[in-house]
Amino acid sequence: PLKEWSRDLQRGAGNDNDEIAVASPMWLDIDGNGAPEVIVPFGMRLYGFDGDTGASADINNAWSSPLAMPHRVWASPAAADVDGDGTIDILIGDTLVSQLATDLAPLADGRGISFNPASPDPGDLVTVTGSFSNVGTLDNQENVDAVLRMNGNEIARERFADAEPVSPSGEGGPLTFSATFTAELGEHEFTLLLDVNNNLTESRKDNNNATVDLTIVDPYVARIDPPLDPIRISPGATESIQIALTATGSRTSAWTLSVDDASLPDGWSFDAAAGADLNPTLTPNAPINVMFDATIPSTALGDENSYVDFLLTLDEDQTVSSTLRLPVEVLRTRGLSVVGPDGLGETNGIGRPNHDAKAWLVVENLGNAQESTTSIDWTAPSWGGTPALYTADGTEVFSLTLEPNEDIELFATLPVPTNAVLGSSSSSMLTVCIGSGETTFCQDLDVTFHASELSTSPAHIRTLPNATLTWTLETTLPSDGHLEWNMAEAQMIHTGWVWSASAGATVNGTMLELQGAPNSAVSAILELELPVNAVPQRHSFIAEESTEAHFDLNITLHVLQIFRSAATVLDPTSSGSNSPVNFKVNETQSVLLRLENPGNGEDTFVLTGHVVADQSMTPQPEVEFTIYNAERTLGPLATTIATVDVVLAEDIPALSPFELHFTWTSQGEGNVASTAMLHVQAEPDYRWQVDNLAYGSSDISPGQDVTVEFEVTNIGNTPDTLTVSPSFQVDHAGNDTSTWYSATNTSDEIPVNGTQVMSVEFTVPHDAWFMTAATLTLNLYSGSTYVSNSTLEFSVIHASAWRFNLSDTS
Numbered sequence: 001p002l003k004e005w006s007r008d009l010q011r012g013a014g015n016d017n018d019e020i021a022v023a024s025p026m027w028l029d030i031d032g033n034g035a036p037e038v039i040v041p042f043g044m045r046l047y048g049f050d051g052d053t054g055a056s057a058d059i060n061n062a063w064s065s066p067l068a069m070p071h072r073v074w075a076s077p078a079a080a081d082v083d084g085d086g087t088i089d090i091l092i093g094d095t096l097v098s099q100l101a102t103d104l105a106p107l108a109d110g111r112g113i114s115f116n117p118a119s120p121d122p123g124d125l126v127t128v129t130g131s132f133s134n135v136g137t138l139d140n141q142e143n144v145d146a147v148l149r150m151n152g153n154e155i156a157r158e159r160f161a162d163a164e165p166v167s168p169s170g171e172g173g174p175l176t177f178s179a180t181f182t183a184e185l186g187e188h189e190f191t192l193l194l195d196v197n198n199n200l201t202e203s204r205k206d207n208n209n210a211t212v213d214l215t216i217v218d219p220y221v222a223r224i225d226p227p228l229d230p231i232r233i234s235p236g237a238t239e240s241i242q243i244a245l246t247a248t249g250s251r252t253s254a255w256t257l258s259v260d261d262a263s264l265p266d267g268w269s270f271d272a273a274a275g276a277d278l279n280p281t282l283t284p285n286a287p288i289n290v291m292f293d294a295t296i297p298s299t300a301l302g303d304e305n306s307y308v309d310f311l312l313t314l315d316e317d318q319t320v321s322s323t324l325r326l327p328v329e330v331l332r333t334r335g336l337s338v339v340g341p342d343g344l345g346e347t348n349g350i351g352r353p354n355h356d357a358k359a360w361l362v363v364e365n366l367g368n369a370q371e372s373t374t375s376i377d378w379t380a381p382s383w384g385g386t387p388a389l390y391t392a393d394g395t396e397v398f399s400l401t402l403e404p405n406e407d408i409e410l411f412a413t414l415p416v417p418t419n420a421v422l423g424s425s426s427s428s429m430l431t432v433c434i435g436s437g438e439t440t441f442c443q444d445l446d447v448t449f450h451a452s453e454l455s456t457s458p459a460h461i462r463t464l465p466n467a468t469l470t471w472t473l474e475t476t477l478p479s480d481g482h483l484e485w486n487m488a489e490a491q492m493i494h495t496g497w498v499w500s501a502s503a504g505a506t507v508n509g510t511m512l513e514l515q516g517a518p519n520s521a522v523s524a525i526l527e528l529e530l531p532v533n534a535v536p537q538r539h540s541f542i543a544e545e546s547t548e549a550h551f552d553l554n555i556t557l558h559v560l561q562i563f564r565s566a567a568t569v570l571d572p573t574s575s576g577s578n579s580p581v582n583f584k585v586n587e588t589q590s591v592l593l594r595l596e597n598p599g600n601g602e603d604t605f606v607l608t609g610h611v612v613a614d615q616s617m618t619p620q621p622e623v624e625f626t627i628y629n630a631e632r633t634l635g636p637l638a639t640t641i642a643t644v645d646v647v648l649a650e651d652i653p654a655l656s657p658f659e660l661h662f663t664w665t666s667q668g669e670g671n672v673a674s675t676a677m678l679h680v681q682a683e684p685d686y687r688w689q690v691d692n693l694a695y696g697s698s699d700i701s702p703g704q705d706v707t708v709e710f711e712v713t714n715i716g717n718t719p720d721t722l723t724v725s726p727s728f729q730v731d732h733a734g735n736d737t738s739t740w741y742s743a744t745n746t747s748d749e750i751p752v753n754g755t756q757v758m759s760v761e762f763t764v765p766h767d768a769w770f771m772t773a774a775t776l777t778l779n780l781y782s783g784s785t786y787v788s789n790s791t792l793e794f795s796v797i798h799a800s801a802w803r804f805n806l807s808d809t810s
Contacts, residue, residue, distance in 0.1 A: 185486075
């Protein structure tokens with residue numbers, strides 16, 4: 001190697017023990033130019049030399065002279081970004097050499113913003129504290145201005161004159177300041193901002209803020225969720241009905257569920273199932289299912305429907321409760337369902353004077369054949385005029401033709417008179433009929449139109465999750481040009497839901513606001529982004545305007561359940577995309593599957609297995625599937641691991657690929673299914689059967705030629721050749737030293753279940769003694785694979801023989 005440069009290190013004025021070289025040098029690219037620099041700890045100083053020239057000043061001015069250290073540098077240096085300022089530091093023992101700069105940052109691990117109490121109730125006085133520190137290496141050179149914001153509004157500001165770095169660069173600690181606020185329902189965003197006026201020069205600015213969301217809910221709130229599908233019961237039948245109770249507040253408490261079935265017709269019943277707990281203790285966000293048995297008499301008519309009312313009451317405060325009206329219908333093979341947004345035979349439309357009021361409804365053919373309406377009738381509303389039906393695109397409907405189980409969304413429309421009193425209403429009964437004579441079926445819907453200063457369009461939305469929904473809000477602003485509604489009180493705030501507004505409307509925290517010129521007409525847009533896991537449920541969002549009468553916000557939404565299925569083979573897996581997995585025949589092989597519910601609601605699935613093979617494969621493969629817990633119920637986005645044992649029949653041809661299909665089928669609407677496929681083939685099974693292995697007599701004589709014949713049958717699953725390798729085990733009599741031998745014999749290729757006669761031959765040694773015993777073992781091989789063996793026993797008998805030596809006679 002060549003010497004590029006060298007430097008002599010001079011001792012300082014310290015003790016001899018201080019000025020010695022103990023620590024090893026290191027390479028570190030400081031200036032980002034050319035060769036890395038050489039860092040040398042020596043004595044009580046730290047030297048840096050330019051990697052190209054060896055001159056310290058060529059690095060930069062800071063390294064032109066050695067750095068004085070507080071103690072002997074006997075520890076070897078290490079390089080890393082220790083203080084998190086984005087630059088490399090040098091650590092020698094407990095001394096950190098770092099960039100000299102301030103770096104303000106909120107406390108790590110989410111501790112930059114804290115609340116006391118941590119989970120407040122509405123009305124609580126809450127202290128929010130912002131905490132930060134100087135994680136750099138230099139004291140702040142200017143004052144530090146820190147700000148706390150709540151929902152974008154500043155609630156606290158404080159100036160800090162002294163922000164000393166924390167260890168190891170200094171002895172500073174966390175700096176804190178606080179503000180108080182009264183907890184309100186909803187989701188609130190808190191932000192901590194440091195150096196808001198940009199007075200400081202810092203090593204980095206990207207860590208100068210922190211944001212935390214705080215969700216405040218009532219301590220005691222509960223929800224009653226009905227079954228996802230409408231309850232339709234055949235006459236004379238009993239159905240099990242599952243109701244879910246969920247605490248959506250912040251506290252665990254005891255509740256009581258009561259049922260009012262007074263509205264059911266005679267002979268109908270709705271009772272708690274055996275073992276049902278009507279006095280549950282509800283934990284937040286942990287649903288409890290309660291089962292009921294609903295019975296409809298055999299005399300019930302197909303167009304009958306009714307309902308039961310549920311009341312869930314907090315035990316410690318009877319004023320806190322939740323209600324649900326559950327529709328119950330008779331299942332009929334021919335009939336109609338005409339219902340409003342809540343699934344009952346009623347709907348409401350809201351309109352402004354001199355504008356149309358629109359009420360949403362859905363008509364569904366419940367029969368098993370195509371149906372056409374024979375009449376659509378209205379009773380006269382008190383406002384005058386006749387309501388009309390329109391589709392969403394504005395096409396007026398005079399008659400309907402629906403396929404089995406087909407439904408259509410319609411809007412009942414009636415002009416609101418110019419002189420209609422705000423807050424008044426007008427009702428009309430809609431009657432839709434199919435069939436004629438004795439087969440006529442009719443369904444009534446009570447439609448009520450309301451006069452209001454505010455209307456929303458569309459009147460109702462029925463949607464799948466993972467969608468963006470839009471409503472148009474139309475009104476004339478009051479004299480102050482401002483309207484607002486509390487979205488939290490309207491129960492519009494849900495996890496993952498994103499509300500926004502435009503065209504004169506804004507969403508400010510949990511408040512929806514409309515602003516504009518006094519007495520001006522506005523047409524604002526309200527938008528909702530539904531997440532993919534939005535819970536299937538009917539929602540009715542109703543809120544009074546904070547100060548003005550007759551400006552009620554009224555929006556209804558039905559999130560439908562989407563049924564999805566996903567299945568994946570986890571083990572075994574093939575080595576390549578077209579490489580089948582080898583399975584031994586007649587042996588249990590376990591297959592691991594990942595089964596998923598990608599839908600947005602709880603669903604029940606059934607797992608099945610079957611074989612898919614080419615029709616030319618003979619015989620067609622038979623596979624036994626053992627599925628443990630074939631039916632499973634999973635919550636939204638849940639996953640389960642299933643084990644399926646499969647056994648391939650022994651007559652499946654070897655090395656002939658086929659597929660195992662594992663189908664995971666949703667039991668919900670549409671029976672959506674996902675199939676996981678496993679490419680397999682039967683491993684070669686080398687099995688042989690030996691028959692008629694025998695010899696005429698086990699007694700043999702010296703010099704006798706012996707031929708042993710036998711039949712071999714290929715009972716494996718692939719054409720094969722058999723090699724017979726004979727061997728002898730000899731029990732010699734007396735001083736017998738005879739050697740026994742037989743040659744190897746190989747068969748032709750024998751098909752599955754094919755037979756061939758084979759033989760082995762040997763000659764009894766001439767020098768074999770009387771009473772010598774020999775065991776002949778026939779070792780069977782398929783190629784180099786040992787299969788089995790068979791044996792025969794032989795015994796040498798007495799044989800008279802003499803030899804005369806006359807060489808010395810005359």
